[in-house]
Amino acid sequence: MTTATVSRWDRFRESFFWYSFKRDKVAIVSFSVLLLMVLAAVFAPLLAPADPYDLALINIMNSELPPVGLSGADPAFPLGTDAQGRDLLSTILYGTRVSLMIGFGAVVLQAFLGILFGLLAGYLGGKVDAVLMRIADVQLSFSTLMVAIIVGAVFKASFGNLMFGEIAIYMLIFIIGVAEWPQIARTVRASVLAEKKKEYVDAAKVMGFGTRRIMFRHILPNTLSPIFVIATVQIANAIISEAALSFLGLGMPETQPSLGSLIKSGFDYIQSGSWWITLIPGLVLVVLVLVINLLGDWLRDVMNPRLYKG
């Protein structure tokens, strides 16, 4: 039994997963890019030339400097500055961090709710199923945006406007998590329904195992691979949702910008020549989402070609 960890690693190296990863150039490139971005985001405080949250470092007179290579650039600001005079490179690093945090956080929440409700609905069936799926239906008839408005209002009402900046990130995680759990719940429910019919579940019942044990120890692990695929795509979606919310002014405050709010704050300048304020974060956002989506595609192909909904 002591060899289990070693053999698990060996097993992984022999697995189809690893095999197809090694052979898929797109997957390798996407993964490397994603890894790079995640690392850059995680270590943003170390990598960034300046702390964009420290207002004392900002000088308005440095505003709208172009990236290095264009005339008028200042080498202290490699990617230029935004309208406040903030170093864009640092801001983007921190913004990527915020976006990734929201993306991952929201998906973790989604997955938690989705898996829990999907399992309960699928496994218990009957009334529980009917009620949960009705809730999911109702929930689906709100878009993320509407949930954002509603939840945002509730948060503001309960925390007041001033606290709001500090909790904005949690709120966004909450909003996107709550708005999109039905997606995962439905997938989980569908795979639970399929798994439930399989005989290993009956075998477990015949052994006298309790419902909870069967649900979480036997069925759940077998529904994970579609969840994994969906979750990957959902991270991309969550990042886009956050960007959209921020674009509409319902997201991160501009003092702690995510990529979306960076794009929004630069949006006013795009046509007046300072295109970099929007375009560089925009590009980072698109690349980030793109590599996640590409990885999701690849995962989908490897794990289960039947999953497509994203």
Added chain:
Amino acid sequence: MTSPLVSIRGLEKRFDLSGSLLEQITFEGGRFRRKQEAVHAINGVDLEVHKGEALCVVGESGCGKSTVARTVMGLLSPSAGEIHYDGQRIDNLERKDSLPYRRKMQMIFQNPYASLNPRMTIQQTLEEPIRFHHPDWSPVQVRDKIHEVMHSVGIDPDWGSRFGHEFSGGQRQRIAIARALAVDPEFIVADEPISALDVSIQAQVLNLLMDAQESRGLTYLFITHDLAVVEHFGTRVAVMYLGRVCELADTKTLFSAPRHPYTQALLSAIPKLEDDRPNHIRLKGEVPTPVNLPSGCVFHGRCPYANERCRQEVPQLITTDGGTQVACHAVDEGRL
């Protein structure tokens, strides 16, 4: 005869098709009507399984064999009727009270590809039930037990760290049998344990089941649609048709002198190696659906001997001279 180990009395099972009250309401011919539909999977089955025997249940697809098996195992609750184990009624027990019977009664399933949890190693698969039922056992005891069952079903203990999908169907079925044996059951329900396997593997599994029966004194309720297997394996045979037992007899008696017209047709339909051409009793029509059960004898629509009584009256199991129990008016009346 000793008292039966398992007895099934007046078992009925319906599956409701019509859903909630709202969904039952239909609009027909200008007025609303409440329409309830159900699958009558079992309609009054009485069976006794004696200690040490292998009672085989045969019948066509959909006749309710699996439903009987699953009801006995408590995977389904009966719509009517009772199930007794060793004289104790078990179909209405709470989960906690039923635990001792979970150990005494085990089940082997048809599909070896689905009956092992794909995310668990063989070791985990075998360990879990032992730990669950014997929480007080030491790890050594557990390990010894696993070794023991692995040996008895002929699987290599080195396989423990591998997953089910790494094995062939026959090997998986062995693992599934090992899992059932791990809790030292007395009674095993086997629902078509070999029908998904190839001929050469079937023989291995059948041999294994027979060995286990011999060495552990097991009692089987063995479900199959392969009559050749029944002839080889069964002590007694129950033939089912549309949720009813239509004939019940010792294996030898049944194969040498089938009484029920359906049994006769079934036996004649088995393709035999000796034959050069198919020569079977031709039945009219096809098996009716268990949703709208025919009145009277469920077989009357396809029976060459059916008469008015068969269309009206449900035949009961009667014991004939040969010891065979048959539910057939024609036999009863001596027409057959």
Added chain:
Amino acid sequence: MALLEVKDLDVRFAVRGGDLTALRGISFSLDKGERLGLVGESGAGKSVAAFSILNLIAKPGYIAGGQILFEGKDLAAMSERELRKIRGNRIAMIFQDPMMTLNPVLTIGTQMVEAILAHRKISKKEARAIALDRLQKVQIPSPEKRLDQYPHELSGGMRQRVIIAIALLLDPEIIIADEPTTALDVTIQAEIMDLLLNLCEQENVALMLITHDLGVVSQVTQRMLVMYSGRIIEQGPTREIINDAQHPYTQGLINALPQMGEPGERLFQIPGSMPSLKNVPTGCPFHPRCKFATEQCKQAMPEYVRSGNVNVACYEVANLIEQEKRMQEAES
């Protein structure tokens, strides 16, 4: 000349880690009106063989070598257009699962008529008449009604009858039936086999019947092939093989049948299981399970030897024959 002659057919699947050889050097022939059985365990390559005849192997699979001569023309080398003229028209197929074979969203009538119109220049009405005629032939109750029904409205037995009717639509020379009754109950199976046999005899259609039920083979076919792990290991007249199988695998297969042993006795069993294509042993693929296996068996695939009317690929049999020959020679 045989109607269909398969010579040295190799079929491979291009999967990760290189090609898998699903069929290796398969050769057999089928005469007009002849009924040929193809038996073997699951995964032996029966379906692949059947599909490769019409060049219908699913994607990663391809014909890697050999010829499939139909009336002397090589189907393996034919263009898709020409093949289309033969498929369904001269050679018809019946698939295993009637539930999955018919398109669920098209009526029976549509699916029958389109098959006719794909090969004959006649009006829809005439095509419908032909379809009706075939439905009558397969003894389906109320055939007119069936034409406008969807597959899910029919029972399994009826669906398989419809599929047989579709096979007969264009009076083909060959019907390839891939386990046509495994999804059906014994009594229905008997009826369907009966029907298929009678129709083939009446219309003088050659039948290639794929099954793993030796009983059915013995009842229906005149000659049979036994496949193991992508190879034909024994072929010859059905009766002869059933009564006196030569190859140890065929022997084992027959002896393992429950009806061969005494009730209650242990059954004869072949140890182990058929290897997966990923790791086929060298030499005779059966050698790990064979009690006669020698060093020779591990080296190379044995050649076919003839014993009576039966061709067998086994060193053991070859040696026996050799011995016998020598003994006969010694005697004479």
Added chain:
Amino acid sequence: MLAFLVQRISQAFLVMFVISVIAFAIQDGLGDPLQEMVGMSVSEEEREAIREELGLNDPMVVQYLRFAGNALQGDLGNSYFYSKPTLEVIAEHLPATLELVIGASLIIVFLSVPIGVYAAIRPQAWLSKFFMGVSTVGISIPVFLTAIVLIQLFSIGVTVNWFPSDTGWGQWLNDFFSTEGGLPSYGRGDELTHLFGTWESGFFTGTGLMHLVLPSVSLASIMLPLFIRLIRAEMMEVLQSDYVRYARAKGLSAGRINFLHALKNTMLPVITVGGVQIGIMVAYTILTETVFQWPGVGLMFLEAITRSDIPLIVAYLMVVGLIFVVTNTLVDLIYGLVNPTVKLTGKKA
């Protein structure tokens, strides 16, 4: 069938009930509607008087009950900003949104089916790979970025001088990468065809159609990749099925197999998923309408929020919930009609 409809109707009511309760409960968080209704220099007294007049000072429960009572009679209140019944306001804006959704749906349908089918039939062709690549990129670009880029390229136009323009080829390349612009980038244009009531459409006039191009393209840009992938995945799955293989064994032509046997089965799941997506698209219009100033309900909603026009917000949410339920119901009905194996019941097939 009856059960199905009853269930859907009750669902619609449930959705609307939930929305209205939530919207009411949070209205304080949405801001003070009075700020938009009066000038800055109006005194607090006057404001209080107006609040009283509008019933804003009543307890929440009273306000809700009053609202619910009226709502049951089909009156969802008056918009503060438009001074009109909210339903009327929504009815005025709805045609624009529907037009946009229909335009986008048409683009989606006419592109996704051929592309999806092609990519499924020839998964290895470079064109398929190109389409799939583009579609992955497509779903990765937020719709507002797409819209901005579209406006820049096709409405304003860009002049490129990356290449030396004194050489012939340089000029040619410059011209090649430059765009003319000129497509309208906002609103619906002046020439709308009056249909009935307040319903007008730009489908029938040149300028109307021109105005529709960019917004519907950018709206379609989110869903199109999704549909292409959906169709491709379903189609590939169907192409693996036994009945397609059987159709090939019958000697049918590739066209008939792909476009009758396979496509018809492909469309079944596409209809269900697609229907839901179209419902979702109504919500997505908020972003598109904002960027293009498309005078539909999305824009109206967003403005209602900035103005705290609470009755309008509530009504909008309820109507969108209703639209969602109605599209789902329609989709299920269509699904039932197209798929012969499904009986309409309350249950999902």
Added chain:
Amino acid sequence: AEATKELKMAYDADPVTLDIHEQLSGGILQLSHMTFDPLLRWTSDLGFEPRLAESWERVDENTMRFKLREGVKFHSGNELTAADVKFTFDRLKQSQDFKAIFKPFSGINIIDDYTFELVTSEPYPLLLNTATYIFPFDSKFYSGQTQDGKDKSAILKHGNSFASENLSGTGPYTVTERKQGVRVEFERFDDYWDTESPGNVGKIVLTPIKENNTRVSALLSGGVDFIAPVPPNDLERIRNDKNGNLVTMSGTRIILFHMNQERVEAFKNPKVRQAIAYAINQEGIAAKIMKGFATPAAQMSPEGYQGYNESLTPRFDVAKAQELMKEAGYEDGFTITMMAPNNRYVNDDKIAQAVAAMLARINIKVDLKTLPKAQYWPEYDNRAADMMMIGWHADTEDSANFYEFLTFCPDADSGAGQYNAGNYCNPEIDALVQKANVETDLDKRAAMLQEVEQRLYDDAAFVPLHWQDLAWAAKKNVKIEPVLNVMNFPYLGDLVIE
């Protein structure tokens, strides 16, 4: 001139109602000048120009006599008389939004059909300023009852009154079609009295385009002929566009921050307030964030107003600011909260961010929150943050208005200091303003008001930032300059398109 041209224009919003007494807002005033005429109107150099009133003369300290133009027709065909003016005056006194402005007026005396007197209860120096808000209504048209029995003259905030959907003014344009939030169409009034007007626009289509970029794009892509406002970021682009014609003017709307002395003890210390005043780089904000589209301010009154004090200039000096903080004992700074709207003023949220950054330099750490206006104002009313932004435009175009609303000691009963979110209170200054308000000698009055500005400046009562400039853009052939003014109601009746 023959009015044959068509003007397509895009504003950020369309008028919310056709009843110009329903709301006092820029949009409504713009509408008023298109469909009505005032008694007199502002000229571009902040003088007065007679419109429906041909002339006026002061009768006594409290009374002004006006002579109406004769032969002026309403759109309905009715002729304008003094009765209409009285009707209008009474209605204004009813209007919730306008009654405050007209509070100094005690009544109106009709002398004859074309002569009337406006009477104030006390001497009122801003009588003429206020008279620019009198756009005579067609009393016959707006009297009586509608078919469903509603009073035609009613002013309804919420709900559809007759006046909110029907309009009969004397103005150059009639409203021919209106779809709220979508478009308004105007047509030149055939019987318009001002035949001298050079205006040649026969038809105007107003489309609201809220999104700045889209609005600019609409102009640049040729979709519209005239847009307003022009966002500062796009000024350059339009200036560079060969077909574009950009007009900017320094505006009169002051943007400022209040420092709430009730919430923050330190703000009670004038040194701290001054430190903040020194820390803020108004020039930088105006140059960088506003793209030069703002006039840096050190006081409330813009140039041209009576209170404008030339000597007051921005005093940006970080070192001095730090020193002051040290003197006040706040060398290590403190933390405050700040709120600003994010869709009310030009670049409001960006300005707030910049200010927050500037305060960081003197160790004042700022928690900034920006909100959409609908949510901001309730917070403002609650004085929810330590520093809050507000922009103010004096409806009377007069300095006193600023002080009354923004720096008077807050008093809920009188309504004084209604928007004084700093709780700054200096009764002496208030008294001075009140004195100025009854001073009809304009020079004396100006001196008083300038003193007020000086004292507020010295006291650093608030943080002035800038006056928001105004900008309009049109196609080259649309001659907008002559019709524009700092109040931002273009006199479109006089617009010429070449």
